[in-house]
Every structure is written in C-alpha cells, then in structure tokens.
Amino acid sequence: MAEASTSLRGNSLNYSSIRKLLPYAKKAIESGVKVIKLNIGDPDLKTPKQFIAALHDWNVDPIRYAQPAGEPELIASLLDYYHKCGYKELKTEDIIVTIGGSEALSMAMFAVADIDDEILVPEPFFANYSILAQQQGIKLIPIPTNIDNGFRLPSKAKIEKLINKRTKAILYSSPGNPTGTTYNKQEIEMLLQIAKEKGIYLVSDEVYREYIFSDDKHESLVPYMDEYPNNLIMLDSFSKRYNLCGARLGMLVTKSENIKDIVLRLANGRLSGGLIDQLMGSALKQVPNSHFKRSTKELKKRRDVVIKHLNSIKGVKTYIPDGAFYLMVELPVNDAEDFSKFLLEKFRVDNTTVMLAPGRGFYLTKNKGINEIRIAYVVNSEELIKAIDIIAKGLVAYSG
Amino acid sequence: MAEASTSLRGNSLNYSSIRKLLPYAKKAIESGVKVIKLNIGDPDLKTPKQFIAALHDWNVDPIRYAQPAGEPELIASLLDYYHKCGYKELKTEDIIVTIGGSEALSMAMFAVADIDDEILVPEPFFANYSILAQQQGIKLIPIPTNIDNGFRLPSKAKIEKLINKRTKAILYSSPGNPTGTTYNKQEIEMLLQIAKEKGIYLVSDEVYREYIFSDDKHESLVPYMDEYPNNLIMLDSFSKRYNLCGARLGMLVTKSENIKDIVLRLANGRLSGGLIDQLMGSALKQVPNSHFKRSTKELKKRRDVVIKHLNSIKGVKTYIPDGAFYLMVELPVNDAEDFSKFLLEKFRVDNTTVMLAPGRGFYLTKNKGINEIRIAYVVNSEELIKAIDIIAKGLVAYSG
Numbered sequence: 001m002a003e004a005s006t007s008l009r010g011n012s013l014n015y016s017s018i019r020k021l022l023p024y025a026k027k028a029i030e031s032g033v034k035v036i037k038l039n040i041g042d043p044d045l046k047t048p049k050q051f052i053a054a055l056h057d058w059n060v061d062p063i064r065y066a067q068p069a070g071e072p073e074l075i076a077s078l079l080d081y082y083h084k085c086g087y088k089e090l091k092t093e094d095i096i097v098t099i100g101g102s103e104a105l106s107m108a109m110f111a112v113a114d115i116d117d118e119i120l121v122p123e124p125f126f127a128n129y130s131i132l133a134q135q136q137g138i139k140l141i142p143i144p145t146n147i148d149n150g151f152r153l154p155s156k157a158k159i160e161k162l163i164n165k166r167t168k169a170i171l172y173s174s175p176g177n178p179t180g181t182t183y184n185k186q187e188i189e190m191l192l193q194i195a196k197e198k199g200i201y202l203v204s205d206e207v208y209r210e211y212i213f214s215d216d217k218h219e220s221l222v223p224y225m226d227e228y229p230n231n232l233i234m235l236d237s238f239s240k241r242y243n244l245c246g247a248r249l250g251m252l253v254t255k256s257e258n259i260k261d262i263v264l265r266l267a268n269g270r271l272s273g274g275l276i277d278q279l280m281g282s283a284l285k286q287v288p289n290s291h292f293k294r295s296t297k298e299l300k301k302r303r304d305v306v307i308k309h310l311n312s313i314k315g316v317k318t319y320i321p322d323g324a325f326y327l328m329v330e331l332p333v334n335d336a337e338d339f340s341k342f343l344l345e346k347f348r349v350d351n352t353t354v355m356l357a358p359g360r361g362f363y364l365t366k367n368k369g370i371n372e373i374r375i376a377y378v379v380n381s382e383e384l385i386k387a388i389d390i391i392a393k394g395l396v397a398y399s400g
Numbered sequence: 401m402a403e404a405s406t407s408l409r410g411n412s413l414n415y416s417s418i419r420k421l422l423p424y425a426k427k428a429i430e431s432g433v434k435v436i437k438l439n440i441g442d443p444d445l446k447t448p449k450q451f452i453a454a455l456h457d458w459n460v461d462p463i464r465y466a467q468p469a470g471e472p473e474l475i476a477s478l479l480d481y482y483h484k485c486g487y488k489e490l491k492t493e494d495i496i497v498t499i500g501g502s503e504a505l506s507m508a509m510f511a512v513a514d515i516d517d518e519i520l521v522p523e524p525f526f527a528n529y530s531i532l533a534q535q536q537g538i539k540l541i542p543i544p545t546n547i548d549n550g551f552r553l554p555s556k557a558k559i560e561k562l563i564n565k566r567t568k569a570i571l572y573s574s575p576g577n578p579t580g581t582t583y584n585k586q587e588i589e590m591l592l593q594i595a596k597e598k599g600i601y602l603v604s605d606e607v608y609r610e611y612i613f614s615d616d617k618h619e620s621l622v623p624y625m626d627e628y629p630n631n632l633i634m635l636d637s638f639s640k641r642y643n644l645c646g647a648r649l650g651m652l653v654t655k656s657e658n659i660k661d662i663v664l665r666l667a668n669g670r671l672s673g674g675l676i677d678q679l680m681g682s683a684l685k686q687v688p689n690s691h692f693k694r695s696t697k698e699l700k701k702r703r704d705v706v707i708k709h710l711n712s713i714k715g716v717k718t719y720i721p722d723g724a725f726y727l728m729v730e731l732p733v734n735d736a737e738d739f740s741k742f743l744l745e746k747f748r749v750d751n752t753t754v755m756l757a758p759g760r761g762f763y764l765t766k767n768k769g770i771n772e773i774r775i776a777y778v779v780n781s782e783e784l785i786k787a788i789d790i791i792a793k794g795l796v797a798y799s800g
Contacts, residue, residue, distance in 0.1 A: 002599025003630035004568070010511045010662035019468070019668055040465070047462045055676065058455040062447045062643040065440070068419070099499055099648065102670040111410045115515065115537065131669035137515065137537070168404070199402025230403035243462040246675025248499065248648075262410035268419055269531035270502040274674045275646025276455065 014131050016361075020337075024344035025355045034352040035344070036379060036387040041177065043325065043378040045243045045295055050286040060279060065272040069264055070097025070251075074278045077285040078251060085209070087222040094225075094255055096263050099273045100248035101207050101237030105171075106132050107252055108233050111262040112201045113138045113168040119203075120162055120170045122153060124328060124362035124369055126177045126205070141167070142364050147330055147372070150319035151179040153187050156194060163198050170195060173205035174219070175212060178362045178374040179328050180303075180321025182212055188219045195231045207237040208324035210292045213300040216322070222253065229255035238281055240324075241292070247277040299325050302377040302384055309388040313395065327375045328359060332395065336360070336373045339398055347394045354387045354394075414531050416761075420737075424744035425755045434752040435744070436779060436787040441577065443725065443778040445643045445695055450686040460679065465672040469664055470497025470651075474678045477685040478651060485609070487622040494625075494655055496663050499673045500648035501607050501637030505571075506532050507652055508633050511662040512601045513538045513568040519603075520562055520570045522553060524728060524762035524769055526577045526605070541567070542764050547730055547772070550719035551579040553587050556594060563598050570595060573605035574619070575612060578762045578774040579728050580703075580721025582612055588619045595631045607637040608724035610692045613700040616722070622653065629655035638681055640725075641692070647677040699725050702777040702784055709788040713795065727775045728759060732795065736760070736773045739798055747794045754787045754794075 025035050069075075075095050082090045098104040113119055115137035121129060123142035133140045143159055145151040153159070159170075170191055174183040183191075195202040204221045212218055221232045233256070238249040252263055267273075303320075306327060310316050315332025333339045337358035347353055359372025377384055425435050469475075475495050482490045498504040513519055515537035521529060523542035533540045541562055545551040553559070559570075570591055574583040583591075595602040604621045612618055621632045633656070638649040652663055667673075703720075706727060710716050715732025733739045737758035747753055759772025777784055 002596065004512065004595070004599050004601040006511055006656075006658045006662060007514045007517070007568070009514055010665075011658070013662065013665040013669070015665055016468075016668035016671075042465050043462070045462060051463070052458060052461060055455045055458040058452060061452060062443070062445060063451070063646040065442050065645040068416075099674075100670065100672070106670075110535065111406055112404065114407045114409055117407070128669055128671065131665070135510065135666070135669065168407070195404065196402065199404050201404040245465040246463040246672060248672065248674045256406075258406045258411075262406060262413065265410075265413045265415055265531070266535070268416035269413070269528055269535065270500065270506075271416075271528065272500070272646060272648065274499075274648045274677055276676050276680070277674055280676070 009137070013134055016127055016131060020358070020361065021340055021344060021355060024341055028344050028353060032351070033348055035355050036352065036383055036390070037355045038375045038378065038387055039355045039357040041240065041325065041376045041378060042245050043240070043243050044380065045298065047243045048287045048291050050283040051242065051244065051280050054280040054283045058276070060275070063275055066275040066278050068267040068272060070095070070273065071275070071278040071282070073282045077282045080285055082222070085220070087220065089226045090222060090253065093260070094253055096252045096260065096267065097273055097278060098250040098252055101205065101235055101239065101250040102128065102132065104235045104237070104250040104252040105129070105205065106136070107263045107266050108203050108235060109133060109136055109138055110266060111259050112203070116166065117168045118164070118166045119168060120159065122172050123365060124151070124178050124359065126173060127361040129171065130364060140364060144365065147317060147319060147328060150321065151176065151181040151328070153183065153190070156190050159194055160198070163200070167198070167200055169201035169203050171203040171205070173208070175208040175321070175323025177208070177324055178326045178357070180324045180326045182322035183219060184216065185219050188221070192224055192228070196228060201231055201233060203233045203235065205235045207235070207240050210241050211296055211299055211325065212323040213296065213303060214322045225255045230258070233259060238284070242284065242287065247281065248274055249277050249281045299377070302381055303327070305381045305384050306375060306377050306388065309385055313392045325377050327377065328372050329375055330372050333371055333398065336371050339394070340373065342398050343390070343394050347390070347397055349390045349393055352386065352390065354390045409537070413534055416527055416531060420758070420761065421740055421744060421755060424741055428744050428753060432751070433748055435755050436752065436783055436790070437755045438775045438778065438787055439755045439757040441640065441725065441776045441778060442645050443640070443643050444780065445698065447643045448687045448691050450683040451642065451644065451680050454680040454683045455676070458676070460675070463675055466675040466678050468667040468672060470495070470673065471675070471678040471682070473682045477682045480685055482622070485620070487620065489626045490622060490653065493660070494653055496652045496660065496667065497673055497678060498650040498652055501605070501635055501639065501650040502528065502532065504635045504637070504650040504652040505529065505605065506536070507663045507666050508603050508635060509533060509536055509538055510666060511659050512603070516566065517568045518564070518566045519568060520559070522551070522572050523765060524551070524578050524759065526573060527761040529571065530764060540764055544765065547717060547719060547728060550721065551576065551581040551728070553583065553590070556590050559594055560598070563600070567598070567600055569601035569603050571603040571605070573608070575608040575721070575723025577608070577724060578726045578757070580724040580726045582722035583619060584616065585619050588621070592624055592628070596628060600631070601633060602631055603633045603635065605635045607635070607640050610641050611696055611699055611725065612723040613696065613703060614722045625655045630658070633659060638684070642684065642687065647681065648674055649677050649681045699777070702781055703727070705781045705784050706775060706777050706788065709785055713792045725777050727777065728772050729775055730772050733771055733798065736771050739794070740773065742798050743790070743794050747790070747797055749790045749793055752786065752790065754790045
C-alpha cells in the first residue's frame with residue numbers, strides 16, 4: 001500500500017506574487033479591517049452597459065460549445081474594432097479567440113518554444129508570464145530595465161547579447177504591466193529589427209492599448225504583420241479595456257499560417273471557450289468610443305494623484321508612466337514584501353490598511369525588485385490618497 | 401533577415417479527430433446539404449431554465465475576476481449537489497472549479513506527471529485526452545479493451561503488466577466516452593487496488609455520472625477519498641449533465657493537499673475562470689432532480705433506437721452501453737474514416753447526410769479502431785433513425 005507521488009514540475013511551480021499576500025489580507029478583512037487593494041489589476045470602473053444588456057437579452061438555448069477558434073459573430077466585431085484602430089491589414093482568419101489573454105499567451109509560447117527553449121522578456125514583467133512559461137518548460141530570460149529611466153528598453157546590442165540558438169522569441173507588454181511604460185516607434189522598430197535579423201518571434205501583449213496618457217498613439221505590431229508574417233504575434237484581451245476581467249476573452253492575432261495551425265490544434269484540444277462570454281463580447285461593436293476616452297481620462301487623473309502623493313514621501317522613487325494603470329515604486333525599506341505584510345498584519349489608519357504587490361514577484365533576476373512594489377491604481381482618487389497616506393505613515397512606523 | 405521557426409511539439413500535436421472532418425461537413429452544408437451531426441457530444445437537449453434565468457437577472461458590475469479556485473457561491477452549490485449524490489465526505493476545500501472538464505484534466509495530468517512520465521488509460525478513450533497529454537509531454541499508455549465484450553476492463557494482472565516506474569496514474573471515464581461503458585463496483589475496486597499497491601494516482605472522469613440506463617448506481621471514486629486521500633482525483637463538468645457545453649465549468653475534486661496546492665498554483669497562473677459561467681452555474685441548486693430523470697429517459701430511448709436500427713444493418717457490430725450518450729460501432733468497411741468522408745463528400749439521401757467521428761481517433765494503438773466509428777446520440781429519435789438509414793444505404797453505395 002503506497003501513496004502516490006506528485007510531479008516535480010508541479011511542486012516547483014511559482015505562486016502568483018500578485019496574490020501571495022491574499023491570506024494576510026483575508027485575515028485582516030475578517031477581523032473587520034478595511035483593506036484598499038492596489039495589488040491586482042481588477043479596475044473598479046463599470047463594465048459598459050452594452051455587455052450586461054447582452055446577458056439580459058440572452059436567447060441561445062442550449063448553451064452549446066463555442067467554435068474552437070471563436071464564434072464568428074465575435075470575430076466579426078473584433079475585426080471591425082481592429083479596423084477602427086487602423087489595422088486595415090487584418091482579416092477574419094488572423095484572429096483567434098482564446099480563454100483570456102492568459103490562454104493566448106500560453107498558446108503563443110507553446111507554438112514558438114520547445115522544452116528548455118528561451119524567450120526574452122523586458123524585466124520587470126507580469127508575474128504570470130513566469131508561471132505560464134514554467135508550466136511549459138520554457139525559460140524566460142530577462143532583458144534588464146530599471147526605474148531610473150522609467151524602465152525604457154536597453155540598446156539593441158545589449159538585447160542581442162542575450163540571444164543564442166535556444167532563443168525563440170522576445171515577449172513584451174506595451175503599455176507595460178507592471179511598469180506602465182509605453183514603447184515608442186523607435187523602440188518597437190528596434191525589437192522588430194532584432195526579430196528579423198535573428199529569425200525569432202516578436203510577441204506583443206497589447207491589452208492596455210487604449211490606455212495611453214500622452215498624445216502619442218499606441219505602437220502596435222499589427223501594421224508590420226503583412227511585411228513580416230512569420231515573425232509577429234499580437235496578444236490581446238477584453239479584460240482591462242472593457243472592465244471585463246471575469247469574462248475570459250482573449251485574442252491571438254497573427255498572419256503566420258504555421259502559428260495559426262498550431263493554435264487551432266491547441267484550441268481543439270480544450271474544445272471550446274465560453275459561449276456566453278463570446279456572444280456577450282460581440283456587443284463590443286455597440287460600445288461608443290467615449291467609453292475609452294472617459295476611462296483614460298479617469299486613469300490619467302489617478303496616475304497624477306498617485307505620483308504627486310508618492311513624491312511627497314521621503315525616500316520613495318518613482319517615474320511617470322505613459323499608459324496602463326500600474327506603477328513600480330521604490331520604497332525606502334530593505335524588503336518591500338516584508339513591509340507589505342507588515343501593512344496587512346499590523347498597520348492601520350482609521351482601521352484601514354493597504355494591499356500591495358511586492359516588486360520581487362515581477363523579477364526573475366535574483367535580488368532585483370526587493371525594495372520595490374507595484375501599485376495598480378484601480379480605485380478612485382480619494383481612496384488612492386488615503387492609501388498613499390497609509391503607506392507614508394506605515395513607512396515611518398515600520399522603520400521607526 | 402530570417403523568418404522565425406515554430407516549436408516541434410506544436411507541429412507534432414494531433415488534430416482533434418472528433419472535428420477532423422469539419423471542413424468536409426462545412427463544404428456539404430455550404431452546398432445546401434443537411435448534415436446530421438453525430439460526431440460531437442453537444443446534446444440538443446435544452447439548458448435548464450434556471451441557468452438562463454441567472455443570465456437574465458445578472459447584476460454584478462463590473463464583471464470582475466472570479467476567485468482562482470472558483471466563486472464561493474458556486475462551490476457551495478456544488479457541495480450541496482455532491483452531498484445529495486451521497487458523497488458526504490466532501491468539504492468546501494476539496495472542490496476546485498476549472499475552465500471546463502478539459503482544464504481539470506490538464507491540471508490533474510500536470511500535477512501527477514513530469515515530462516515522459518506515463519499515464520494508463522483504457523482504450524478506446526476520449527480523443528482529447530491524447531492532445532492534452534501530448535501538450536504536457538506525458539505519454540498515454542493504452543489498456544486494451546474491445547467491442548466483443550462491450551469494452552470491459554481486462555484482468556488486474558494484464559493491467560499491472562503495463563505499469564513501470566514512470567507510470568504515475570490510471571485515468572478512466574465511467575460512464576465512458578467514447579464507449580458508454582460503465583464500470584461496476586468490482587472494476588472500480590480492482591483499479592483502486594492497483595493504485596494502492598503500485599503507489600499511483602487513480603483519476604476518474606465522471607462527467608456522465610447522471611446518465612446511467614441500468615438500475616445500478618454510479619460508482620464514484622469520491623466515497624474512497626477519505627481512506628485513500630493521496631491516490632484519488634475525480635474530474636467533473638457541467639457540460640453534459642446540464643446541457644451547458646459552452647459554459648466552461650469543470651471541477652477537480654480531491655482530498656490530496658499536495659494536488660490541491662499544485663492545482664491552485666496553476667489556477668493562479670491563469671488568474672480566473674469565467675465569472676459569468678460560475679455565478680450562472682450556482683443556480684444548479686435550483687435545478688430539480690426531474691431534469692436528470694427526464695434527460696436520462698430520453699437518452700435511454702435514443703440508445704435503444706440506435707442499437708435496434710444498427711443491428712438491422714448487415715455486418716455492423718455493436719453492444720449495449722449502460723451510460724453516457726456514445727456508442728462505438730464496428731462497420732463492414734476497411735477504413736471507417738474514409739467511409740465517413742465519403743458520406744460527407746458524396747452520399748446524400750433526400751439531400752441529407754451524416755457526420756460521424758472516425759474510431760481510430762479514440763485509439764493510440766496503431767491499426768486499432770480503423771473500422772469503427774463513434775456515434776453520439778445527441779439528436780432526437782426521428783433524426784437518429786434517418787441518420788442510421790443513411791449509414792445503411794451509404795454502406796451499400798460505398799461497398800458497391
């Protein structure tokens with residue numbers, strides 16, 4: 001009689017750093033403390049009413065499987081959206097609907113990399129990139145960037161030095177999670193140049209496309225796809241753009257026939273995405289452009305509030321990100337994770353505390369990000385001001 | 401300037417055999433032919449109205465992330481359902497909600513097996529088991545069964561011969577897809593004995609639990625979980641039970657703390673399942689038991705109709721399955737896939753044809769299942785009679 005063993009890869013899988021402190025937050029909440037959650041990118045803004053109306057009007061019965069690559073009605077709506085974005089080169093067959101951006105990313109990784117292959121990614125990066133790569137036996141290799149210049153990309157030569165025969169792709173997000181840093185045309189074209197010269201894929205995570213606070217337009221990979229069909233994959237999602245995190249609606253966009261073929265096999269393997277999410281998502285064509293304008297205006301206001309108040313705290317270092325709703329912040333502590341735990345476990349102002357995402361979770365390189373946190377400004381300005389006041393007072397108490 | 405290469409594993413991934421013939425079906429439909437689809441387990445029965453009502457009453461805004469392991473409201477409803485099934489030993493923390501049964505299966509495989517590890521599975525088996533195992537570098541090892549005795553399990557000694565130090569689990573479905581074969585208590589306890597003696601996991605796919613046509617009750621792994629917490633995983637899904645294939649709602653049920661821990665890390669890696677599906681799924685507590693009774697009665701009627709009409713075709717071999725809504729059928733042809741293509745491409749009765757799932761897709765062993773098909777009896781009796789008449793006439797035309 002013997003108990004069974006579990007897999008080594010299962011037991012070595014990272015925990016999600018964004019949610020690592022959840023048990024502490026839970027305990028605080030259960031004891032009656034109010035916790036302002038700045039740890040996860042789940043914005044408080046409302047879902048456009050057109051989507052909710054699609055649920056209220058639901059009339060498909062039975063709730064059958066969705067098409068493995070996505071319902072035609074949704075793909076038609078997406079094509080219309082992308083054409084309005086100026087991506088006139090996209091056709092119906094270039095868009096594959098996935099179960100959230102997470103699945104789009106998993107599928108893209110699987111399609112380009114075998115076990116022990118490498119994918120470069122500017123660091124810090126979205127913590128879950130690591131978990132998804134680890135699941136597939138793929139090594140993420142960090143391209144170092146840092147807070148002093150707002151996490152801009154290093155030179156072409158520095159990036160090329162990291163490339164070897166196992167390197168299959170460069171993956172990046174812009175506007176970036178966790179930095180909010182938004183690459184300009186020059187940076188995108190530099191990456192494109194590397195991908196072309198080295199014969200690797202460039203995979204862009206563009207889920208924050210609509211949230212840019214400067215007058216520059218978003219630089220997408222899509223306009224380059226006709227010229228370089230077999231080097232480019234764009235990942236996208238409804239979650240952030242339409243405040244629909246819980247609707248698992250992602251997209252993988254490419255002109256590579258080979259990638260499409262592999263992704264379709266993966267899509268068939270899991271049978272179907274969610275029919276309800278997909279048909280609801282088709283309502284995107286009814287969402288007016290004012291939705292993005294309003295959201296972007298609100299997020300910009302929040303960004304400015306956060307930066308202004310952070311800058312008034314002694315020893316805190318930050319920068320001005322151009323997009324998304326995240327910000328990396330260097331704190332005057334040795335260990336920002338320990339400080340974050342301290343806030344949840346021990347520190348309250350008016351019976352309120354703050355939940356942060358420790359910075360180290362966004363780095364693979366050892367000892368980097370240890371004194372940093374990520375702030376997701378997903379609550380209103382008033383709450384943000386309260387939260388930063390708690391951080392400021394918490395820093396004094398923690399160091400004192 | 402170089403194009404990028406794609407992964408070897410991506411290019412070697414199997415296509416789903418259930419949907420392999422879709423392009424032929426599409427062509428037939430586009431040319432105005434009616435295609436009766438018996439190839440995929442997407443039943444025509446209606447979704448219980450309690451679920452649709454939950455959509456009509458939707459009031460959560462924004463549509464935020466779901467809890468990674470499932471919304472508490474859904475888990476409470478599931479616990480209530482399982483308790484009614486007689487699984488009194490289950491607790492809230494033993495249930496993890498996944499994105500369909502497919503994800504539950506993927507996660508279970510990942511949790512028990514490393515690259516090149518082996519999982520035994522009675523053959524024929526659900527074709528997508530292969531694709532999901534292949535994605536993870538896991539080898540499925542068939543336990544041979546055959547149509548002559550209705551695909552019952554072979555002896556304990558025969559199964560044990562297939563076990564070596566890389567064997568990590570036995571995976572089975574009962575009632576079975578694609579066979580409808582339903583294991584009795586003796587068979588389940590034999591598998592349990594092997595798992596205990598060899599120190600491996602037993603993973604049961606119980607998604608057809610409610611569809612049993614004999615007077616025997618369904619034999620689940622759950623009642624054994626308290627005694628053998630670290631050998632047992634049960635997989636489940638709403639899809640078939642509630643005609644909710646397009647709601648991606650699966651469950652992984654275990655008492656192994658180690659498995660739960662790994663699965664939770666995987667769940668965190670993809671952030672969330674679908675909130676809409678999950679909150680809608682909570683309405684399961686309002687679905688009366690008569691729903692299952694009605695569905696089972698209808699499916700049993702269909703099974704009997706299918707078998708009666710198949711038995712009247714010369715050279716066709718089948719058996720009487722006890723559950724689910726599938727049936728393997730041996731046809732008097734050399735190549736049942738070629739015959740299935742023939743039906744879609746060339747054969748019509750009253751401008752109607754039939755789409756079947758070729759049997760070989762449910763076998764890994766070379767040259768097995770070549771003259772078999774799987775029939776999913778997912779249309780009403782009248783349509784089934786028509787479909788089998790088309791098969792009968794098609795066989796004459798094909799062989800003539």
